[in-house]
Amino acid sequence: MDVIFDNLPRYLAGFSMTLQLLVVAGIAALIIGTIIATMRISPVPSLRGFAAVYTELVRNTPLTLVLFFCALILPYLGVRLEYSVFAMIGLSVYTSPFVAEALRSGINGVPIGQAEAARSLGLGFGQTVGYVVFPQAFRMVIPPLINVFIALTKNTSVAGGFFVVELFTIGKELANANGNAVIAVLLGVATFYLLITIPLGIFAARLEKKWVVAR
Amino acid sequence: MSGSVLFDAPGPKARRLSLILSIVVGILILAGLYWLYTILAAPRPSSGGITLPGMFDPSRWDVFANPDVWTFIWGGVVRTLQAAAAAAVLALILGVVFALLRTAKSAWIRTPTTVILEFVRGMPVLLMMLFILLGFSSGAYWAVVLALGLYNGAIIGEALRAGLASLPRGQREAGLSLGLRELQTRMLIEFPQAFRQMLPIIVAQLVVLLKDTSLGYIVGYPELIRSTMNNLASFYGNRYLFSFFAVTLVIYLIMNLTLSWVARWLSKHTDSARRGGKAGKEVPVDPALAIAQASAAARQSEAGGNPGAR
Numbered sequence: 375m376d377v378i379f380d381n382l383p384r385y386l387a388g389f390s391m392t393l394q395l396l397v398v399a400g401i402a403a404l405i406i407g408t409i410i411a412t413m414r415i416s417p418v419p420s421l422r423g424f425a426a427v428y429t430e431l432v433r434n435t436p437l438t439l440v441l442f443f444c445a446l447i448l449p450y451l452g453v454r455l456e457y458s459v460f461a462m463i464g465l466s467v468y469t470s471p472f473v474a475e476a477l478r479s480g481i482n483g484v485p486i487g488q489a490e491a492a493r494s495l496g497l498g499f500g501q502t503v504g505y506v507v508f509p510q511a512f513r514m515v516i517p518p519l520i521n522v523f524i525a526l527t528k529n530t531s532v533a534g535g536f537f538v539v540e541l542f543t544i545g546k547e548l549a550n551a552n553g554n555a556v557i558a559v560l561l562g563v564a565t566f567y568l569l570i571t572i573p574l575g576i577f578a579a580r581l582e583k584k585w586v587v588a589r
Numbered sequence: 590m591s592g593s594v595l596f597d598a599p600g601p602k603a604r605r606l607s608l609i610l611s612i613v614v615g616i617l618i619l620a621g622l623y624w625l626y627t628i629l630a631a632p633r634p635s636s637g638g639i640t641l642p643g644m645f646d647p648s649r650w651d652v653f654a655n656p657d658v659w660t661f662i663w664g665g666v667v668r669t670l671q672a673a674a675a676a677a678v679l680a681l682i683l684g685v686v687f688a689l690l691r692t693a694k695s696a697w698i699r700t701p702t703t704v705i706l707e708f709v710r711g712m713p714v715l716l717m718m719l720f721i722l723l724g725f726s727s728g729a730y731w732a733v734v735l736a737l738g739l740y741n742g743a744i745i746g747e748a749l750r751a752g753l754a755s756l757p758r759g760q761r762e763a764g765l766s767l768g769l770r771e772l773q774t775r776m777l778i779e780f781p782q783a784f785r786q787m788l789p790i791i792v793a794q795l796v797v798l799l800k801d802t803s804l805g806y807i808v809g810y811p812e813l814i815r816s817t818m819n820n821l822a823s824f825y826g827n828r829y830l831f832s833f834f835a836v837t838l839v840i841y842l843i844m845n846l847t848l849s850w851v852a853r854w855l856s857k858h859t860d861s862a863r864r865g866g867k868a869g870k871e872v873p874v875d876p877a878l879a880i881a882q883a884s885a886a887a888r889q890s891e892a893g894g895n896p897g898a899r
Contacts, residue, residue, distance in 0.1 A: 418607060418610045418611050418614055420610075420615040420618065421611075430846070430849075434800070434845035434846050435842065435845075436800040437803070438807065438814055439834075439838060442814065442834070443834060447830060447834055450827065450830055450831070451644075452633060524711075528711075528714070529713070531713035531715045532713075532715055532804065532807070534715070535715070535807030542713065549723050556724055560719060560720045564708070564712045564716060567711065568711045568712060571712070572707060572711050575707075575710075
């Protein structure tokens with residue numbers, strides 16, 4: 375246990391990097407995902423096609439490969455950025471199709487009569503989606519979105535394999551330095567991850583229970 | 590919801606507008622792709638004043654004419670699939686065990702299992718791999734297989750538990766009243782049904798598992814990415830980095846898209862089979878009987894006390 379307390383500043387430094395990755399990549403993924411989801415339901419066929427292809431391709435690429443591209447191929451192609459920025463780019467691109475799918479399934483979950491009613495009142499596409507469908511989809515979207523962010527939290531650890539000094543990297547270094555206390559060191563790292571994932575998970579489950587019944 | 594309800598059946602004007610937009614967007618996308626292509630294909634000056642050829646130059650791709658390269662890549666594919674298959678079997682077994690333990694009667698079994706499952710599901714797979722690798726000095730292969738098996742086992746267990754919870758209570762009661770033991774009822778009556786109901790979710794999780802074997806790259810298991818991007822690229826030099834990346838990406842896409850396609854097919858297949866079966870049963874022969882059935886079903890769903898799942 376002493377290992378953890380002795381190295382608490384390093385743990386906290388790693389944890390703050392993990393949080394940065396989570397927040398920046400989360401917001402960026404939310405923006406890209408929303409754009410993709412909007413394209414996916416739009417009336418323009420080529421936008422729909424593009425969004426569908428993007429979703430399928432990115433979803434079926436392993437995160438390791440995406441981050442490899444960002445951390446090693448992009449510099450090779452002449453892009454100069456910090457590794458943490460590369461990791462943020464990779465994580466947000468990788469997470470965006472999952473966000474888009476969560477949004478889309480929420481929109482699809484709104485009963486069709488709602489959209490029909492809105493249409494029959496003479497609302498246009500933007501009005502139907504903006505005033506009627508989206509507010510209802512929103513509450514169905516939040517629990518799956520939180521689950522996407524929980525997955526993102528866990529995925530930030532992969533960035534540790536690509537030169538970003540975050541919680542996982544700190545754990546690896548401390549485990550190498552303290553060969554006699556590997557389990558304690560890694561349990562410490564796990565605790566920090568659980569500090570984010572478990573409250574989020576409980577929050578999502580509670581919202582789900584509350585909102586599913588309300589419908 | 591089909592997208593078409595969101596907007597009017599387009600008239601001639603709107604159809605023209607949509608067509609024009611579609612073409613404009615299509616051209617923009619193609620232009621973007623072409624722009625990417627030209628950037629990649631452009632020869633790039635390097636630090637020493639030498640100009641390196643573009644990414645699509647034949648000199649960057651000639652390694653693939655060598656059959657040994659393909660043999661090596663195939664080795665990576667096999668190791669990826671091997672780890673994925675072993676982890677999948679382990680995950681399925683653990684999933685059943687976890688689901689059994691979590692639905693156990695005694696709280697002494699249920700509570701610790703819940704805590705362990707929360708712990709396993711809340712921490713990154715990569716950390717678990719490192720844990721097994723360093724904590725048990727097991728070698729990279731077992732680190733990958735055990736960590737993926739444990740993590741996905743927890744998720745599959747949760748799915749199976751949800752499947753068990755959504756079964757009609759009568760299934761279990763009927764099994765017990767026939768004289769089967771608790772465990773027999775679980776294994777012979779309930780699990781097969783829960784498994785079938787959750788099959789699409791389980792297969793989707795196995796796709797995730799296949800993707801996650803790539804984490805072996807970080808803990809040093811020579812799976813596909815490590816074989817191509819690390820071993821081959823350092824053997825043949827950085828010149829081929831992009832080419833190896835492109836080939837790896839294509840191989841992964843082929844594997845994952847095939848499995849996803851199977852998952853989707855299964856989901857559609859089982860879904861339509863179930864729905865078809867139900868529809869066949871629910872054809873009202875006698876209106877009075879149909880009403881009785883419907884009210885019985887309504888009462889059952891009330892008594893089930895499980896409005897969320899239904």
